[in-house]
Amino acid sequence: MDRFYFPLWVNRFVPLLIAMKLGGLLYLGSMFYVGAAGETMNVGFRPEQSIPFSHRTHAGELQLDCRYCHTTVEKGARAAIPPTQVCANCHDAGETFLSQPETVSVHFGSERLKPLYESQIDGKPVFWKKVHDLPDYVFFDHSAHVTRGVSCVSCHGRVDQMDVVERVETLTMGWCLECHRNPDAHIRPQEFITDLGWTPEGDAAELGKKLRTENNIQPSTSCSTCHR
Numbered sequence: 001m002d003r004f005y006f007p008l009w010v011n012r013f014v015p016l017l018i019a020m021k022l023g024g025l026l027y028l029g030s031m032f033y034v035g036a037a038g039e040t041m042n043v044g045f046r047p048e049q050s051i052p053f054s055h056r057t058h059a060g061e062l063q064l065d066c067r068y069c070h071t072t073v074e075k076g077a078r079a080a081i082p083p084t085q086v087c088a089n090c091h092d093a094g095e096t097f098l099s100q101p102e103t104v105s106v107h108f109g110s111e112r113l114k115p116l117y118e119s120q121i122d123g124k125p126v127f128w129k130k131v132h133d134l135p136d137y138v139f140f141d142h143s144a145h146v147t148r149g150v151s152c153v154s155c156h157g158r159v160d161q162m163d164v165v166e167r168v169e170t171l172t173m174g175w176c177l178e179c180h181r182n183p184d185a186h187i188r189p190q191e192f193i194t195d196l197g198w199t200p201e202g203d204a205a206e207l208g209k210k211l212r213t214e215n216n217i218q219p220s221t222s223c224s225t226c227h228r
């Protein structure tokens, strides 16, 4: 039998094959990169944001309550990220950049606030990268925790001391269950829920236990609580 030769027109596809191979390598590489990135590896993930917003400044030094910005945290499953208007209460761009609101607009004209001014002018929301993100098949509800005496600090750490928010817990099922089985040390009086530095005078677990009995707080460990 004659030797088989590829017809000449096949040559045209050689670059395509090379491109596909390179594409494949790139794909594998990026999968590895994403797999090893902070978002997947959980603890310590602290993405830089387009505006260097600091919780240390706003929640720590200025002592703004978490709920001033995260308004839905006691009412719903999600803790809303504040819209531009909330920031504009103190960082108003004015009608245009040319107006002179220095006296009422903190750090007016600061380079770092530019994306915020742009958002006020074009009406498009500021894009904030997510720091915490559970898989979609998990049901989580902020209000169920915050209204039962579990403080932000139990799950997010000392956010009021962070310039860049960082994930301090793994958010794995084991972590959720550990507290659901033994929550005593994490239950505090309602008025200190956003006071991250608060510590009880006596033993935290003892006080928590008392509050649990008074308010009948019984976190469930059945699968359907978190997988609906």
Ligand code: HEC
Binding pocket: 049, 053, 055, 058, 059, 064, 065, 066, 067, 068, 069, 070, 081, 082, 128, 129, 130, 131, 132, 133, 152, 153, 156, 159, 160, 164, 165, 194, 196
């Ligand atoms: C002046 C408004 C403001 C206040 C007050 C504030 N935050 Fe935030 N918070 C933001 C903004 C804006 C973001 C999104 C940017 C970022 O991640 O830093 C954010 C992000 C977060 C995140 C990460 C959300 C994610 O993507 O997973 C947590 C957790 C958080 N805040 C907790 C708190 C806690 C706890 C307090 C009170 C001690 C608080 N915040 C007070 C504005 C605020």
Ligand code: HEC
Binding pocket: 051, 052, 053, 054, 057, 058, 062, 064, 069, 082, 086, 087, 088, 089, 090, 091, 106, 107, 110, 111, 112, 113, 116
């Ligand atoms: C209640 C008033 C208030 C609100 C609301 C507020 N800020 Fe601020 N912000 C301040 C003050 C005051 C400072 C200056 C603190 C300092 O210099 O020590 C500041 C500083 C900043 C800075 C640093 C600016 C620079 O040039 O150093 C950024 C960035 C910033 N804020 C972003 C935001 C964003 C984003 C929001 C909304 C999520 C927001 N702020 C909401 C009062 C506020």
Ligand code: HEC
Binding pocket: 066, 067, 070, 073, 077, 078, 079, 080, 081, 132, 133, 134, 135, 140, 142, 145, 146, 150, 151, 152, 153, 154, 155, 156, 171, 193, 194
């Ligand atoms: C029992 C643990 C727990 C407590 C208590 C808690 N959080 Fe969260 N928070 C989480 C988890 C888990 C997520 C990720 C939710 C998701 O991806 O669906 C999250 C996400 C957030 C986000 C991003 C928006 C969202 O809802 O996904 C903000 C902002 C936030 N928390 C603020 C707060 C503040 C402020 C408090 C206190 C008033 C608080 N959290 C209390 C566990 C907690």
Ligand code: HEC
Binding pocket: 134, 138, 139, 140, 141, 144, 145, 148, 150, 154, 155, 171, 172, 175, 176, 177, 179, 180, 183, 186, 216, 217, 218, 219, 220, 225, 226
């Ligand atoms: C620090 C302690 C703590 C951690 C961590 C925690 N929980 Fe909870 N959880 C509680 C407490 C306390 C309650 C309130 C129980 C009650 O109302 O009797 C609760 C209630 C809930 C509820 C509401 C159940 C209902 O009956 O509506 C859900 C859903 C839930 N937790 C999911 C989660 C998930 C998912 C995680 C992990 C991402 C988590 N929790 C982590 C302490 C915790």
Ligand code: HEC
Binding pocket: 134, 135, 138, 171, 172, 173, 176, 177, 180, 220, 221, 222, 223, 224, 225, 226, 227
């Ligand atoms: C208190 C909340 C909570 C309860 C109760 C709970 N889970 Fe989960 N589960 C989670 C969270 C959060 C994750 C996501 C874990 C992660 O990303 O590592 C998860 C993940 C899973 C996964 C995926 C695991 C993986 O490695 O991808 C399975 C399967 C699962 N849960 C089954 C169950 C079963 C079965 C039960 C009942 C015995 C149960 N869960 C009870 C919170 C819960």
